[in-house]
Amino acid sequence: MDAIILQILNGLDKGSAYALIALGLTLIFGTLGVVNFAHGALFMIGAFCAVTLSRLLQISHTVIDETQKDFLGNPLQVEVPYIYDIFGQATGDVIIDWAVPISILFAIPVMVLIGVAMERGLIKHFYSRPHADQILVTFGLAIVLQEIIKYYYGANPIPTPAPDAFKGSFDFGAALGFDPNTIIYPYWRLVYFAFAAIIIGGVFAFLQFTTFGMVVRAGMADRETVQLLGINIDKRFTLMFGLAAAVAGLAGVMYTPINSPNYHMGMDFLVLSFVVVVVGGMGSLPGAVLAGFLLGILESFASMREVLEFLPGINQIIIYLVAIIILLTRPRGLMGRKGVMED
Amino acid sequence: MGILDIKNVGKRFGGLQALGDVNLSVAENSCHAIIGPNGAGKSTLLNCLVGKLIPDTGSVMFDGKSVLGRKPYEINQMGISRVFQTPEIFGDLSVLENMLIPCFAKRDGSFTPNAFIDMYKDREIVERAEHMLEEMGMADARGDNAATMSRGNKRRLEIGMCLAQEPRLLLLDEPTAGMARADTNNTIDLLKQIKDERDITIAIIEHDMHVVFSLAERITVLAQGTPLVEDTPDKIKGHPKVREAYLGETQDAA
């Protein structure tokens, strides 16, 4: 029992990332009808927003500290982050420590801007072109974005730690009445899961309870009719692209403490997220979320030693295997709508 | 017994009974029109004949053989060719190539891995395709890209492609929909000529009464998924039930 709970928990953080990326992919596909291969790059850019902010916060200037001496007896030169000058040392340290969560505020406008610029500058021109062309041009864009990040940040992963307060682990075992230390789970992963749940809930609430969301949902169901009603969907859809970009970006920001970001992390996640979207059902938002968590948890179960002894290597291929089986038996995916991308 | 016998065909989509209990027989070498208001089930019926849909009940026999459960290409190889509402041609290919494809399909069947012969060296096929183009009056356009043609010519090419397969039954789905008057008349003339010159059965689904009454020898009126009446054009014209169900509301459109 404790092993099962542990695997489910382990699957949650990866599943959260899959779900968030797949949600954005589906938003874009459902509203704009575009298959966006650059979506993984948005996740990656989000992660680098966190890297950038934590570096910005640590920009410092040199001060001569008369109270300390170096080994030659001269006054010691120390690097003092500008942030100390503004908020004082104590607050400044807290801000630097909390760089990743603070990056959320920084990443939202950046990601929305990037998303809107992408849609207006490029994707807009591909609405009427075949899906293959959309895949190809966004694939090219993904390479470009990836290379730009690589140019400025280098090819190596950049460790970006979580705030000290979340560095420990939570002993679920003790909390749930099992033996202590059987189910240990890092705090930050819990935070990530909670964060993902809030974002997903927020997106659904936004679509469900606002007029804007209602129009978008109507547009996803039947674009032509909504346009006949004299509603300008295009503008709203552009904003949806910005929203999808922000969701992917935030997923990236919060993922940095779990996996040090590198320039190709987006592509690694994208391939799996596409599989997730297809399993969930192209164009179905609940499907994307459900499939994201299901596949994340499935992957974690497949990595159990007991399973691997029986089926070696299954953890490497389980997601793809499930995708193939689903596509062949339920072409619409778990919750796909009729008539979406069917031949 | 006609060449096409439809018996007790019914089809449901969820809660909607698209086709009730359709019985219809198309006599060999006749021209049979199926008319009816929007949503009468004409397209559903047609799709049941060509293998796109499988009816829930009933049977569809073509020349004594059932077509149900067969794939569209198999049904086509049995001798049923279909003309679509919007002309379906190979837009990226030349007009001649468009005509070559049905000629190959007629002679070589549904799949032949003939990857090592030069198609233009297959004189038999090329001559046949060029002959068909000539007959359709589009020999001059043979090198053109098919997508660049006018809608009327696309329709003409599509009909020509169907005829190149020498089908025994030609199904036409609103062949003049969205056409200018001149193109419509050209299409009617072409179909008349086909009817007169060939041993072919034509079944036509049409909205345009002008087309129906110029071509059809028998007319079936479909309403709410069931045949209302079946008779000759003259009788249909005066039939009170038909006027009520159908003609009254579309006369101005015709």
Place this chain on the structure above:
Amino acid sequence: MLGLDKKHTNLLLLVFVLTLLAPFILNPFPEGSGMAQFNAGYPDLMQRFVIFGIFAIGFNILFGLTGYLSFGHAAFLGVGSYAAMWMMKLLTMNIIPAIAVSVIVAGLFALLVGWISLRRSGIYFSILTLAFAQMSYALAYSVLTPITGGETGLQPKLQDPRILDGALEAGASPKANLFGLEMGSSFEWSVGSWLFTFNVGYYVAAIAMLASFYLAIRIFNSPFGMMLRAIKSNQQRLNYTGLNARPYTLAAFVVSGMYAGLAGGLMVAMDTQVGAERMFWTASGEVVLMTILGGAGTLIGPVLGAGMIKYMENIMSKINSTILHEWFAFLPDGLEDFVVTLIYPFIGKGWHLTLGLIFMLVVIFLPGGLVEGGQRIAKLFKRKNPSSDTPDGKTTPAE
């Protein structure tokens, strides 16, 4: 000639002459000169030109003709490579059985993958092929280590059985050969300060490429090829014209898988090693880039695209800032630094950025690739002397 019309015979002859003379054409700059770094006439790179040319020609038969975008073709290349390697380990270092088996095994694997993937079309097909390729990669990397060598990959070893070859002396390393002619051996010819290298492996691969190219021309001009183009154009009409699209697409898939297998086999014949990374999905993406860049659906396009990408990868990535500074030394100092700073991100390690940008520009403005670009330029010149278009009904794909 060879059952081709005049136009295609000329094209084949052109490609033949170009590949034959490649050691000269690709080495236009004398050794030791500042431009020598742009020389591409060394065996390793020339081999890669033709081998990736084969890969792209094959991919084009599927994508260019039928429009089915496979994102998993590297799997067939990898499977072909492993098959060839095992022939070299078990049978002989002669490349003939290795290559024959690589084509057959890749073909069979493509038959299996295609049979399943082709039940779906469009994006679903792309994802299915991607899933299969990633699965193959993951398996080759982990569970199948006894067969694939896992992370380290495979090389021929001295103690391999090689039942057809005689035992090697201790210390000698097994070398890939064609009836004794070693792939690695080269004849070097220096003329003045020029040095030309004629490598056995290159010419073997070039012959395979010419044969593949010839075969592709035959397929393009056949009724089979026309049916494949018809599938791309309008599958509905094809079905209602009595033709079954499935076996056609499956045949195209298997043929292109066999081309990939041939390329994989040749790779092993040239450098006698194989690792799982050549099956990674980025490798599949690369062949897509090559085909689109050159011109999907055209005959020569994929070869051009493969050549261009491999050239950029090897030559552009070697340019560094010192070289840039040398080039722009004629500019005033401040301007020189500025220009170098501008260009620097696009060369050297940044060549992928250039590749991505070029690729995007091609997809946006030139969907027909370099070939379409060439045709547009040719048209500009032609407009000055309007020649009568002969309506012979042949719109065979552009060269």
